Amino acid sequence: MIAPLSDLTEGPDLDVLSDPRASSDPLASARAQLWDHVREGDELAATRTVRAAVEAGSGFESVLLDLIAPVQARVGVEWAANRISVAQEHAATAINDRVITLTADAGLPLPDTARRRGRVTVACVDGEWHALPARLLAEVLRLRGWQVDFLGAHTPTPHLVRHLHHHVPDVVALSSSIPTNLPVAHAALTACQAVGTPVLVGGAAFGADGRYARALGADAWAADARDAADLLEQGLARPKLMLHQAVDDLPHLSDQEYSMVARSRGELVREVLRELEELFPPMAHYTAQQRQHTAEDIAHIVDYLATALYLDDDGLFTRFLDWTADILTARHVPARSLLIALDVLGRRLADFPRATRVLDTARDALGARQACPRTGETV
Template identity: 30%
Template sequence: MHAAWDEYWRALCAADRHAALEVVKRLTAEGVTSRQVIDELVVPAQARIGELWLDDRWSVSQEHAATAINEGLVHWLGSFAPAPQPGQPLVVVSCLEGERHALPALVIAEGLAASGYRVTYVGGDPEPGDLLRQVLLLKPRAVLFSASLTSSLGSQKPLLGSIGAIGIPVVVGGQAFGGDGRRARALGAAAYAESVEDVVRLLRELPERMPVSTPPPATEADVEAAWIVEYRHEIAPYVGRAVAQRHLGDGERPGWWREFEDHLDHVLGCLASALVTGDETIMIEVRDWMEQVLTRRGADPSVVAETWQELAVPLRGHPLARLYLAGSAAPAVGDGMAEVSV
């Protein structure tokens, strides 16, 4: 499939939907299965798209155009799967609220449909109340959530708790969950899955209905996370102004500044996610990611250090949040002490 990959990748680079479709048509005519095309062509191409954006070699517009082609082809391939039998279990597949990277959820949905399940695919960034009402109406075998952005985890406990309270198993997956089940369990999910095969296995193993239990009371970490989620739209501009004044003065904003402003909200979402999951590595991950995004676009690495310092200011009165922030701060040069105090 190496030659096909090169041709497909050229089509994505050119945002040529028809050329990409011709590659996929030829492969399926040669006997390559839809699952192979998705696993060996679409998914690796999507990973490459993300890498190129991160390295500032592709623009957001290029990323969106190529992603749209990938999503369209997954839909097209899925249309050839035989219709499931009426008595087969129904599964709801959705992204988490705030999650717009819908391709991983779509791949899972089409994989389950090809395995004979009835699937209701919700897509990206659902409204939690509407989704809960749909779940109550459909009474599915399970609800599957996908998340690529770690910042999307911070506000999910109420929804997952509500679904769990009626006994419907919740299975989660995606890059945001860190490759194992710890974050999933902290949010109240019944299980974590890495692949379609994992999901199919879990649907066989999980009970038809989980034991109904009352969601536990909110912890101090939950309360702090909820405050951050509620006020992140105010905190992010405040921090942005402080960093601009401190680092840029009154000069013209450099090219990387827009990326910086766009991603402050993501950093705050990750802090809320770290609090509700109890996983301090989330803040280490997002700091490394932020440094890579900004330095690839010409920013001085000190910008991230200054951002962490300024983030601590509006978090006075939220000791756990400041502790997680300090724990992810790089040691200051010379004295080995964290640059964000608690």
């Protein structure tokens, strides 16, 4: 395993986007051009393309959500398919972020309109570094006349709560792209609700249908920035002030399996890495960088296992491993190394019934994949 999974941008749900050139909508050509420019790292050309779309009559909100957002989504897909490098992915994201600033500022409403709408705090949960989806929401809300406090990436929960006490927004919008941030997101949203502020959540971490938002007790969930803005216009009721523990929403946490796996993360990673070196011969020829990436991959596997235990959702872990197998295949690494990792974890966690169930479910899915490999996959 040598895929640097920490660089993923959209989580495990990475369906290949259709070619924007094939679309018949007015922004199809602009999406194709913007993609070419961000892939090449040409910020000036990217800016010209976006400005041209605005001058051609596309609304500012449409430019943000129907031009820039799909191109950014494609950045993640192309990285996952190993068609662009990590450096290209970072550069493209940075360009899109700067283009958003140039675009949104030109379409902001007058300040008195913002005061009439209300106030929203937009933040990424602690540990979430992918801030562009939250940034898009913040800009859309500003365009619609809201006063927005955008706190950016990786907002520690105590800092967020302190902000709420000082500024008393009408609602908090929390963003997370990576499912392993969901335990922290749960703590953040319950802390916000405890001071009487309703919480709208969004991002790939919460599931394509919002299932994890409901499981964690969020006041609302939105699939994208446009839906989130529409929901906020309808208004969210303030929650009742009350002390709230994670186990109140997720009673299965009382068995302590999540806590035990999360606390033993370092030991589990070391054990899997040690046995993988013995049982997976190709590792003997790995470079130092490849070994580092492998250790990071194993850490992600343990993190996703812990998150599956937190939510009591076997499918979350299985989907992650299936996505990881796709990443490894794109990088010409045999996906069977994942089975070795599952076997080691299974032996270490044999006394944990839910962990055993999650691992067995994933092992069966991977075994079926090995029996019927996908095109181009090495078994």
